[in-house]
Amino acid sequence: MPxxxxxxxxxxxxxxxxxxxxxxxxxxxxxxxxxLRDELERSGPPSAEVAWLRAHLRLPTWDxxxxxxxxxxxxxxxxxxxQARxxxxxLLAARLPPWRQVRRALIGTGGLVASAxxxxxxxxxxxxxxxxxxxTTPHRAAQAELLRTSLRLRESPSRxxxxxxxxxxxxxxxxxxxxxxxxxxxxxxxxxxxxxxRAGGTP
Amino acid sequence: MLGSDVAQNPDIKLxxxxxxxxxxxxxxxxxxxxxxxxxxxxxxxxxxxFALLLGRTGDRTVAEDLLKDTLVxxxxxIHAFRWQGRSIYHWLRQIALHKLIDHHRAAxxxxxxxxxxxxxxxxxxxxxxxxxxxxxxxxxxRQRIEQTLAAIHPRYAxxxxxxxxxxxxxxxxxxxxxxxxxxxxxVLLRAVRAFxxxxxxxxxx
Numbered sequence: 199m200p201x202x203x204x205x206x207x208x209x210x211x212x213x214x215x216x217x218x219x220x221x222x223x224x225x226x227x228x229x230x231x232x233x234l235r236d237e238l239e240r241s242g243p244p245s246a247e248v249a250w251l252r253a254h255l256r257l258p259t260w261d262x263x264x265x266x267x268x269x270x271x272x273x274x275x276x277x278x279x280x281q282a283r284x285x286x287x288x289l290l291a292a293r294l295p296p297w298r299q300v301r302r303a304l305i306g307t308g309g310l311v312a313s314a315x316x317x318x319x320x321x322x323x324x325x326x327x328x329x330x331x332x333x334t335t336p337h338r339a340a341q342a343e344l345l346r347t348s349l350r351l352r353e354s355p356s357r358x359x360x361x362x363x364x365x366x367x368x369x370x371x372x373x374x375x376x377x378x379x380x381x382x383x384x385x386x387x388x389x390x391x392x393x394x395x396r397a398g399g400t401p
Numbered sequence: 402m403l404g405s406d407v408a409q410n411p412d413i414k415l416x417x418x419x420x421x422x423x424x425x426x427x428x429x430x431x432x433x434x435x436x437x438x439x440x441x442x443x444x445x446x447x448x449x450x451f452a453l454l455l456g457r458t459g460d461r462t463v464a465e466d467l468l469k470d471t472l473v474x475x476x477x478x479i480h481a482f483r484w485q486g487r488s489i490y491h492w493l494r495q496i497a498l499h500k501l502i503d504h505h506r507a508a509x510x511x512x513x514x515x516x517x518x519x520x521x522x523x524x525x526x527x528x529x530x531x532x533x534x535x536x537x538x539x540x541x542x543r544q545r546i547e548q549t550l551a552a553i554h555p556r557y558a559x560x561x562x563x564x565x566x567x568x569x570x571x572x573x574x575x576x577x578x579x580x581x582x583x584x585x586x587x588v589l590l591r592a593v594r595a596f597x598x599x600x601x602x603x604x605x606x
Contacts, residue, residue, distance in 0.1 A: 219554055219556040219557060219560075219588050219591060219592075220580070220584070220588070223587045227587055227590060227591070228587070230590050231586040231587045231589070231590040232586065234586070234589065234590050234593065235571070235586050235589075238564070238565075247593075250459075250597070251565055251593060251596075251597075252459065252565075253458065253459025253460050254459050254546070254600060255459075255546060255561065255565050255566055255596075256459045262451075262452065262455055262461070262539070263448055263451070263452075263535060264447060264448060264451050264465075266444075268447075269444045269445075269447035269448060270440070270441075270444045272443075272444070272447055272468065272469060272472055273439075273440045273441070273443040273444040273447065273472060274440055275469070275472075276443065276469065276472035276473045276475070276476050277436045277437060277439065277440055277476055279473055279476075280436060280473060280476040280477050281436060283477075
């Protein structure tokens with residue numbers, strides 16, 4: 199149905215809510231009214247619309263009761279159903295050998311969630327490893343040595359920070375980052391990266 | 402209404418308290434593993450639950466199916482029930498309404514689902530401890546119909562009452578509304594659409 203027709207029909211439906219019960223009907227309403235009339239007067243199985251109306255306009259009465267016997271029967275049936283389910287589950291669990299019980303646990307919801315979590319952690323670790331620049335791990339050992347030396351010499355914390363920064367800058371330069379220059383103050387610093395830079399002839 | 406009767410008659414209150422005590426003991430036994438103890442408690446509330454479900458579905462078969470599902474879930478989850486000083490009926494009623502929500506959701510009746518959810522969230526606590534009787538549930542169902550009819554145009558409500566509730570012939574209904582039979586057919590169509598829309602039925606044409 200084209201969008202304009204749908205809007206038109208919606209307008210018609212909205213008109214039903216307005217205080218205009220006697221407004222002149224259009225073709226669609228005339229057709230629908232005739233269909234409803236025929237459905238209400240038909241004696242066979244009701245249409246969906248008529249069934250809905252009869253169901254929701256049905257005023258309940260005290261005749262709509264189940265009776266005490268039926269009520270007890272329904273309660274008993276519910277209890278039997280639950281007990282039967284529990285017995286069947288217990289029997290099934292008892293029959294399985296231990297390895298199958300473990301297998302069922304693994305392929306069960308908990309096992310799948312645990313596997314997904316493990317996969318996530320492994321893939322995160324691998325991606326993290328791939329993102330690190332080359333030489334990171336050996337560099338950390340050198341950095342640790344730098345810190346130990348500075349502590350042994352009892353240098354000030356600000357000096358240690360300068361050493362760490364210079365070392366980090368050297369690492370970045372070695373990995374190809376060209377945007378950094380050297381200042382005179384940094385030139386005077388010593389450290390493993392600075393030593394490597396001097397050995398490589400990099401100013 | 403049970404609530405007003407309880408307030409006025411101390412004997413009823415005493416019986417009600419004894420009933421609550423019996424319920425509580427039966428629930429404790431059921432939670433310890435003896436589900437047979439819960440049978441009479443559930444059986445006692447079956448009529449009220451059925452009246453609730455029948456009033457919301459209008460279909461006896463559907464109401465019975467939902468009632469069975471409610472009872473089974475109550476049996477399965479009795480271990481999760483916490484005694485709060487009032488009848489277990491209110492807990493059972495919540496289960497029944499959730500089953501009804503599932504039923505309407507499966508049929509795509511979004512507005513009815515929303516209406517039921519809103520009702521569950523805003524449901525006031527009835528007579529503090531005692532269960533609702535089947536007649537009280539039927540009263541609520543009748544009230545719902547009356548509220549919907551009151552929300553639509555009075556002429557629409559009259560057309561629905563005459564033709565659908567009372568089953569009068571078209572000609573008689575048209576005469577009562579002071580119009581022709583053909584015009585009455587259109588008025589009834591509009592009335593039905595308005596009723597379904599206000600009742601919360603998304604399938605309303």
